[in-house]
Amino acid sequence: MDLKLIMAVIEALPKVQMIKNYSNSFVVEFDKHCILIDAGMDKKAKEILEAIEKVGKNPKAVLITHGHLDHINGLAKLKEEYPDLVVVSSEEDKNAVEGKEILLPKGFKGFLYKFLSVFMKYKGVKVDKNLRDGEIFEKIKAIETSGHTKGSLSFLLRTDNKNILFAGDLVINKENKLSLAPEEFNFDKNQIFKSLKKISEIRLDCMLPGHGEAVKEKVNEKIRDLFSP
Numbered sequence: 001m002d003l004k005l006i007m008a009v010i011e012a013l014p015k016v017q018m019i020k021n022y023s024n025s026f027v028v029e030f031d032k033h034c035i036l037i038d039a040g041m042d043k044k045a046k047e048i049l050e051a052i053e054k055v056g057k058n059p060k061a062v063l064i065t066h067g068h069l070d071h072i073n074g075l076a077k078l079k080e081e082y083p084d085l086v087v088v089s090s091e092e093d094k095n096a097v098e099g100k101e102i103l104l105p106k107g108f109k110g111f112l113y114k115f116l117s118v119f120m121k122y123k124g125v126k127v128d129k130n131l132r133d134g135e136i137f138e139k140i141k142a143i144e145t146s147g148h149t150k151g152s153l154s155f156l157l158r159t160d161n162k163n164i165l166f167a168g169d170l171v172i173n174k175e176n177k178l179s180l181a182p183e184e185f186n187f188d189k190n191q192i193f194k195s196l197k198k199i200s201e202i203r204l205d206c207m208l209p210g211h212g213e214a215v216k217e218k219v220n221e222k223i224r225d226l227f228s229p
C-alpha cells in the first residue's frame with residue numbers, strides 16, 4: 001500500500017465526495033443530511049470534517065466497512081464533533097471498532113503494527129448498530145463481503161439509476177489495476193473470492209474501494225477477472 005498521504009477532496013460522483021488520505025472515506029449527500037463511509041487514518045479526521053462542511057449537511061451516521069485501524073482511526077474525532085452520529089458496523093468487526101481487539105496483519109508486519117499500535121492509542125467508539133447481509137440503513141444496503149476481515153461489509157447505494165458499491169478493502173484499485181489487498185492484510189483469501197463472486201452478480205456502474213481510485217468502467221468484468229482462472 002502507498003504510504004504517501006494524498007490530502008485532497010475529490011469529486012467521485014455528484015452526490016459522493018471521496019476523501020483520500022492513505023485510505024478512502026466518503027461523504028454521501030442526501031436531501032437533508034449526509035452519511036459517512038469509513039473514518040480514515042487521520043486521528044483528527046481533518047479532511048473528512050472539511051468535506052462535511054463543504055456538503056453543508058449534518059452527518060447522521062458513519063458506516064464502517066471493516067475494523068482495520070486505517071478505516072476507523074478518525075471515529076473518535078467525528079463523534080466528538082457530532083455526538084449524535086450513529087456508528088454502524090458488522091457484528092464480527094464490532095470489537096475492533098470499539099477498541100477491544102486489534103486486527104493485525106499476518107507475519108512480521110503484524111508484529112510491527114502491534115508495536116506501532118501502542119503509540120497510535122486508538123480510542124474505541126461504541127457501535128450503535130450492527131448491519132447484516134441485505135439490511136438497508138438510510139437507503140444504503142449492507143452486503144456481507146467477508147474475507148479481508150471476518151466481518152467486512154460492502155455498501156450498495158443506488159442513485160440516479162446507478163449502482164455504486166463502497167467495497168472497503170475487498171479490492172484496491174491502483175494505477176487503473178484492480179487487485180486484492182496485500183496478502184498479509186487478508187484474513188481469508190478463499191472467502192474473498194466467494195465475496196467477489198457474490199458482488200460480481202450485482203450490476204455495478206461504479207465501485208469505490210478503500211484504497212486507490214474509483215472504478216468507473218467495466219466494473220463487473222474487472223471483478224470477474226480477479227477470481228476467474
Ligand SMILES: [Zn+2]
Nearest residue numbers: 066068148169
Ligand atoms: Zn483493511
